[in-house]
Amino acid sequence: MQSNTQAQAAVPLKNGEDRLAPAAARRGAGGKISKEWLYRGISAASLLAVLLLWWCAATFGWVNPLFLPKPQTVWSAFMDVIRDGYKGQTLLNHIGTSMRRLFLALAAAFATAVPLGILCGRFRVLRAIVDPFIEFYRPLPPLAYYTLLILWFGITDVSKVLLLFLGAFAPLFITAVFSVQRLSPDRINGARSLGAKGWKLYAFIIFPSVLPELLTGLRTAVGVSYATLVAAEMVAAVSGIGWLVLDASKFLRSDIMYLGIIIMALIAIAIDLVIRSLIRRVSPWTEQ
Amino acid sequence: MIYEEKPDQGILLDGIGLTYGKGASERQVLQNVSLKLEPGEFVAVLGPSGCGKTSLLNILAGYLRPTRGTVTINGKRHTRPDPGVGVVFQQANLFPWLSLARNIEFGMRMQSISKARRRERVAYFLELMGLETSAKLLPHQLSGGMKQRAAIARTLATDPEIVLLDEPFSALDALTRENMQLHLREIWHKTGKCMFFITHDVDEALLLSSRLIVMHPDPGRVVEDFANPLTEGAADPSFARIRSSADYSRLREHLLARMDGVNTLI
Numbered sequence: 001m002q003s004n005t006q007a008q009a010a011v012p013l014k015n016g017e018d019r020l021a022p023a024a025a026r027r028g029a030g031g032k033i034s035k036e037w038l039y040r041g042i043s044a045a046s047l048l049a050v051l052l053l054w055w056c057a058a059t060f061g062w063v064n065p066l067f068l069p070k071p072q073t074v075w076s077a078f079m080d081v082i083r084d085g086y087k088g089q090t091l092l093n094h095i096g097t098s099m100r101r102l103f104l105a106l107a108a109a110f111a112t113a114v115p116l117g118i119l120c121g122r123f124r125v126l127r128a129i130v131d132p133f134i135e136f137y138r139p140l141p142p143l144a145y146y147t148l149l150i151l152w153f154g155i156t157d158v159s160k161v162l163l164l165f166l167g168a169f170a171p172l173f174i175t176a177v178f179s180v181q182r183l184s185p186d187r188i189n190g191a192r193s194l195g196a197k198g199w200k201l202y203a204f205i206i207f208p209s210v211l212p213e214l215l216t217g218l219r220t221a222v223g224v225s226y227a228t229l230v231a232a233e234m235v236a237a238v239s240g241i242g243w244l245v246l247d248a249s250k251f252l253r254s255d256i257m258y259l260g261i262i263i264m265a266l267i268a269i270a271i272d273l274v275i276r277s278l279i280r281r282v283s284p285w286t287e288q
Numbered sequence: 289m290i291y292e293e294k295p296d297q298g299i300l301l302d303g304i305g306l307t308y309g310k311g312a313s314e315r316q317v318l319q320n321v322s323l324k325l326e327p328g329e330f331v332a333v334l335g336p337s338g339c340g341k342t343s344l345l346n347i348l349a350g351y352l353r354p355t356r357g358t359v360t361i362n363g364k365r366h367t368r369p370d371p372g373v374g375v376v377f378q379q380a381n382l383f384p385w386l387s388l389a390r391n392i393e394f395g396m397r398m399q400s401i402s403k404a405r406r407r408e409r410v411a412y413f414l415e416l417m418g419l420e421t422s423a424k425l426l427p428h429q430l431s432g433g434m435k436q437r438a439a440i441a442r443t444l445a446t447d448p449e450i451v452l453l454d455e456p457f458s459a460l461d462a463l464t465r466e467n468m469q470l471h472l473r474e475i476w477h478k479t480g481k482c483m484f485f486i487t488h489d490v491d492e493a494l495l496l497s498s499r500l501i502v503m504h505p506d507p508g509r510v511v512e513d514f515a516n517p518l519t520e521g522a523a524d525p526s527f528a529r530i531r532s533s534a535d536y537s538r539l540r541e542h543l544l545a546r547m548d549g550v551n552t553l554i
């Protein structure tokens with residue numbers, strides 16, 4: 001009996017029992033996926049219902065068309081703007097201008113806040129030096145210090161990019177600090193025992209360990225910067241999607257205003273989708 | 289296993305003491321632990337929970353600085369973690385963003401070993417561990433046993449002087465554990481590494497080790513240190529043969545009693 005178990009066990013165990021668990025997990029996920037589609041269908045139906053309500057309200061004159069233009073009017077405004085642009089610039093140009101500001105700021109914030117945050121997470125002294133400044137400006141509404149930035153840099157892209165940079169910096173920095181502090185000591189110790197030290201420990205272990213959380217932080221940062229961007233373009237700009245909406249409002253072009261707002265929303269959704277797919281790509285193990 | 293005995297070869301723990309806390313909360317966890325671990329030994333460390341086994345391992349690994357005493361490896365002081373001392377944790381602790389093969393390769397990459405050599409060694413260890421078909425999988429796609437095998441392979445790949453294992457199989461089910469034990473012993477025979485193996489499981493210690501150490505708490509110290517008579521001599525005794533030998537149950541009782549603090553004669 002005993003020698004029997006021995007003989008079985010001596011065969012190096014390969015895939016037999018090992019494969020069982022993932023297969024079962026997959027079956028479970030199958031049920032979840034079909035449910036997921038059901039909810040998506042419900043969301044789509046709800047969206048269609050509101051569109052229909054909009055169409056009825058505008059067509060049957062329930063609401064003044066200045067407040068609520070017909071969906072068709074917005075659509076034809078869209079076609080017009082696509083063809084002729086708005087105030088001397090194409091629609092793509094306006095969107096491009098806004099996106100350039102946003103991405104420059106986010107890239108700069110990621111490239112600075114993440115290394116600084118990681119170091120502050122590892123070295124308490126460094127954090128003590130940096131913390132007061134972060135804590136001071138973080139709760140401020142960005143538009144409050146935008147006035148200062150305009151004073152220094154004028155109504156330029158520089159002041160806007162700086163504004164968005166500051167807005168994105170704090171959430172990224174804080175995410176980096178906390179996710180580094182939460183790293184398990186075993187992770188670091190194990191890596192050091194394998195010969196990782198100095199910058200290699202940061203580049204090959206600490207950074208990839210916190211990357212999923214950093215991308216989640218980036219999602220927050222994008223939200224903050226995007227809101228700030230639109231507001232800043234409304235306060236002081238001569239181009240960009242936020243400016244387009246504000247400018248249209250001066251001429252009571254509600255069709256253009258609706259169009260601009262819908263485009264803003266679609267852009268935000270698209271950016272979020274990209275980041276979420278990025279998170280899924282870099283950290284498939286956090287799925288379950 | 290035959291190896292040349294040289295005076296400063298092996299791992300030397302000399303008068304290790306460790307105290308946690310200060311003042312009223314001061315607690316002596318290790319007191320005057322002195323051991324010489326020879327190359328090629330399989331040392332099983334037994335002891336009740338809280339007797340300082342993990343603390344001793346952390347000192348050996350270089351994660352923790354002892355309050356007193358020194359660790360010397362082949363004549364050189366060892367004070368911080370390096371690939372000379374490999375560590376296998378209770379949870380496999382693989383890097384979740386790296387495939388199994390890349391995990392095994394990691395230590396060699398850190399040591400700037402050439403790509404061709406890395407590939408060769410990764411292939412060797414994948415085969416040794418029976419993981420060839422899973423090389424490209426990510427850790428979360430592996431079973432517990434596979435993860436732990438990968439962790440052992442990752443540690444061995446850097447060719448350490450000694451491998452420290454802290455209850456590496458305690459999170460596995462009984463069947464997988466027995467497989468892992470067989471596997472580990474086979475690897476020990478093939479590589480001839482010195483193993484420092486912490487366990488709660490007296491049977492595991494008796495089946496695998498060439499030397500048995502028992503520790504007692506308050507303060508943590510070595511109270512028993514002897515060659516395992518069950519595995520002595522025989523080249524590769526099967527687990528069944530060890531279990532059915534006359535000495536087995538007597539030694540087992542003795543060790544259990546010693547872990548409990550009762551003194552009996554072998």
Ligand SMILES: Nc1ncnc2c1ncn2[C@@H]1O[C@H](COP(=O)(O)OP(=O)(O)OP(=O)(O)O)[C@@H](O)[C@H]1O
Binds near residue numbers: 317340341
């Ligand atoms: N960081 C710490 N600070 C204070 N006391 C500690 C610390 N780490 C461990 N201890 C204490 O040291 C003693 C030994 O702990 P250790 O983890 O080495 O025991 P162990 O033998 O590995 O136990 P187990 O078998 O449960 O893993 C315990 O009493 C524990 O409470």
Ligand SMILES: [Mg+2]
Binds near residue numbers: 341342343454
């Ligand atoms: Mg322990």
